[in-house]
Amino acid sequence: MAGHEEADNAEAIITRIEHKSRKIESLLKQYKPVEALKTALEGSPPKTRDERCKSANWIVVHRAIMAIKDVDGMFSSLDPEYYDILMKYLYRGLSTGDRPTCDQCLRIHEKLTERAGLGCILRSLADTVNTV
Amino acid sequence: MANTLRLYLTCIRNTLEAAMCLQNFPCQEVERHNKPEVELKTSTELLLNPVLICRNEAEKCLIETSINSLRISLKVKQADELENILTKKFLRFLSMRAEAFQVLRRKPVQGYDISFLITNYHCEEMQKHKLIDFIVQFMEDIDKEISELKLSVNTRGRLVATEFLKQFI
Numbered sequence: 001m002a003g004h005e006e007a008d009n010a011e012a013i014i015t016r017i018e019h020k021s022r023k024i025e026s027l028l029k030q031y032k033p034v035e036a037l038k039t040a041l042e043g044s045p046p047k048t049r050d051e052r053c054k055s056a057n058w059i060v061v062h063r064a065i066m067a068i069k070d071v072d073g074m075f076s077s078l079d080p081e082y083y084d085i086l087m088k089y090l091y092r093g094l095s096t097g098d099r100p101t102c103d104q105c106l107r108i109h110e111k112l113t114e115r116a117g118l119g120c121i122l123r124s125l126a127d128t129v130n131t132v
Numbered sequence: 133m134a135n136t137l138r139l140y141l142t143c144i145r146n147t148l149e150a151a152m153c154l155q156n157f158p159c160q161e162v163e164r165h166n167k168p169e170v171e172l173k174t175s176t177e178l179l180l181n182p183v184l185i186c187r188n189e190a191e192k193c194l195i196e197t198s199i200n201s202l203r204i205s206l207k208v209k210q211a212d213e214l215e216n217i218l219t220k221k222f223l224r225f226l227s228m229r230a231e232a233f234q235v236l237r238r239k240p241v242q243g244y245d246i247s248f249l250i251t252n253y254h255c256e257e258m259q260k261h262k263l264i265d266f267i268v269q270f271m272e273d274i275d276k277e278i279s280e281l282k283l284s285v286n287t288r289g290r291l292v293a294t295e296f297l298k299q300f301i
Contacts, residue, residue, distance in 0.1 A: 002191065007153040056143060091183050091184075091185075093185060094143070094183075094184065094185045094186055095184035095185075096186065097181075097188070098189075099189065102187060103136055103139075106136065106139035106140055106142075106143050106187075107139060109138055110142050110143065110146075113142075113143075118149055118150040119150075121147055121150035121151075122153070124148075124179045124181070125150065125151055125181050125197060126180050128176075128180070128181060129177075131181065
């Protein structure tokens, strides 16, 4: 029963992620990378075990992260509630091993740690339920 | 180039500062035993998410934490075959003397060049920030050492070859 619901939810989630990615593309065209990042982080599917949903969402977030040029400016307009989920995605980015992604993620990680503190890192390490 | 190294080391330092929250935890399965949980991985509730921090395709650092122990595995940059051999031999030399280092692991984790195992006992005896300083300093020094070794091997090779081939002039 729960398995069926998961499968339906997965399809629904993937459709939502596709909508999101279209919205983000348009935001990026309008040179609003911070808005794009907020949109990408907002609808992150919580508690889903499906790897496809997570990968799909990661691709969207990755696109938004790579489009950011001004890291300090981004933090001045990003709400603190997004820090934790951003940290989780940064670690996912760092694990890819792709040079430009890692460069960008390392840059944002340093600034995010200064802003959010070590608690943010520890929450991303300790949260085994909501993983990205 | 130097900037990414600085960012990489800062990221590792921050992650270690957050992850090095270790306390004593006796083994749940066997009475009177105290084992580093990160090595056994028997109980999932005692483990935190492992974190992989890559600087580029060649260099990475895996940090696995549990309630009473922390394991850090490093893969060092190896540009060519000579550096490959030098790194392997040098790090094997260090690993065999792991007793002297206390926090070093005798065998590196599969896929990495060298591993550290830090337990709650180490954190009690030694200062946490000093341990982290040691790890980060180690990472900086390894690169320098390998380049120095490579330079000295090339110099010696050149000298030996010159001397040897002089007799044929």
